[in-house]
Amino acid sequence: MINIGFIGTGGMGTYQSMAFNEVKSCRIVAGADLSDKARARFKKSYPNTTTYANYHDLLRSDDVDGVVVAVPTGHHKSVAIDVLRAGKPVLCEKPMARTVAQCRQMIEAAKRYKGLLMIAHCRRYDPEWGAIAKVVQSGRLGSPILWRHVLACVGPRNWFMDDKLGGGPLIDGAVHTYDYANYMFGKPDTVLSSSIKLNRKLTATDTGSAVVRYKSGNQLMISWSWAVTSGGQQVFDLIGSRGGLSAGPGDLKTPKAEKGRYGYHTVHDLKGNRRLVKFRVHPRVGLMYINQAKHFLACMQGKAKCETPGNVAIGGVAVAEAILKAGKTGSARKVTW
Ligand SMILES: NC(=O)c1ccc[n+]([C@@H]2O[C@H](COP(=O)([O-])OP(=O)(O)OC[C@H]3O[C@@H](n4cnc5c(N)ncnc54)[C@H](O)[C@@H]3O)[C@@H](O)[C@H]2O)c1
Incomplete structure (x- = not known):
């Protein structure tokens, strides 16, 4: 069983969690968000999870195997690099970052920490x-x-x-x-x-x-x-x-x-x-998000080669x-x- 945590539990974090919830090989264990309301909503949907106001606390948890980042795009670079530095694989929402320069820094971090950086190009x-x-x-x-x-x-x-x-x-x-x-x-x-x-x-x-x-x-x-x-x-x-x-x-x-x-x-x-x-x-969740979640999990397990890594997503x-x-x-x- 792979344990997944979410940084950003607003609109897309919620939708991503619904997709991961459809996949049997993983469990949703944690959510971090600055907003009390967003955290409360996440906790209501997944009562057995731990929620954090500070995402660094989620990253310190040994319970979390992989992380979905769904915060405003301008923060993707810093948050995704923090996840990679913590030694955890990251599925980061699209657009990969706000600028090409930020994308380059994310790609360098994935190389430096030898981590999985998958961008959620759900299409x-x-x-x-x-x-x-x-x-x-x-x-x-x-x-x-x-x-x-x-x-x-x-x-x-x-x-x-x-x-x-x-x-x-x-x-x-x-x-x-x-x-x-x-x-x-x-x-x-x-x-x-x-x-x-x-x-x-x-x-x-x-x-x-x-x-x-x-x-x-x-x-x-x-x-x-x-x-x-x-x-x-x-x-x-x-x-x-x-x-x-x-x-x-x-x-x-x-x-x-x-x-x-x-x-x-x-x-x-x-x-x-x-x-x-x-x-x-x-009938309930976009199939693209479920397929994407399955692909992320397969990449984490070394069963698939990532189709949307940073060096592909930077092109968009x-x-x-x-x-x-x-x-x-x-x-x-x-x-x-
Ligand atoms: N793939 C898609 O179809 C799709 C659709 C919508 C949005 N997105 C992308 O998803 C990302 C998030 O968009 P959204 O619609 O969920 O926005 P949103 O505003 O609904 O949610 C963002 C959440 O991030 C939280 N947040 C901000 N800074 C934070 C921090 N430092 N630590 C923890 N939480 C923090 C906010 O409190 C908020 O709850 C964006 O990059 C957006 O482009 C993708």
Whole structure:
């Protein structure tokens, strides 16, 4: 049995704990959070755990074998390095850190302490996005491909919109897409970007659009806003030289017997034929989080090689950093890390 502790038991710490709770080979034993309310909520969910106001006390506990870090992004570097220094494996939330420089320090610490540093790029463990990668890798869409991801919603107003702690949607939300595009398309080359600040009271950029050009010739077009006042919209599709993929079944009929157990994408070919591609879903917790928890535990046991270590996840932060910097001037920028 592997004992897991959580540093940060707010929104994502809670959700991560629900995923680990679905896995039989581990036990949730501890939670640390600065907030009394967050600690009390965690204790109510897991009465047999020990909770701490100071995470260093959790790290001193011999009971804790591995640690999930789910604190504001600007604190990932210092907390994850403390976990590694304590000799414990760490699953650190995405984005890996607020800046590329911070990511580099985390990678160096993982080397120095010979520890496991896994970044929670949950989409890599997601059957829904995995189904897209399979279609892309099968060649059914042809090459090159343009992936369009446009999202606007009412965003958070707390630390997520503090430039140093969160950095806004173009890093916090969109990093899932950057990382997955890096996975599907390979090395990013350049970004073209432009941002607008609709809410000037908050320090982070709340709205922006960018094109990421990959060395492979593929492109990602991303536009994200956390500044709409109500509702929100999403465009999510891939357009290739031989066909396209859009999220969801559209108006195609889905089998009744599969309701609640499967989700669907639609794949189009050049003749206008449409076919459903299906993927498994979980009734309670996102399957990606459960798969991610299982992968972390397998890596801790030496049964798997980490698929999202620091030196992979840094690529997503590098794309975000280039987009945020180029967005201010509306120019192009090389992606480097
Ligand atoms: N993978 C995903 O789908 C996903 C979704 C949402 C958030 N996240 C990421 O998870 C991380 C946390 O986000 P959240 O939504 O849980 O935020 P949150 O504000 O809900 O929770 C963060 C918690 O960290 C605590 N905290 C802050 N500093 C601390 C410290 N030094 N020691 C102990 N506790 C501390 C806060 O009190 C709070 O309870 C962020 O990096 C965010 O980007 C990931």
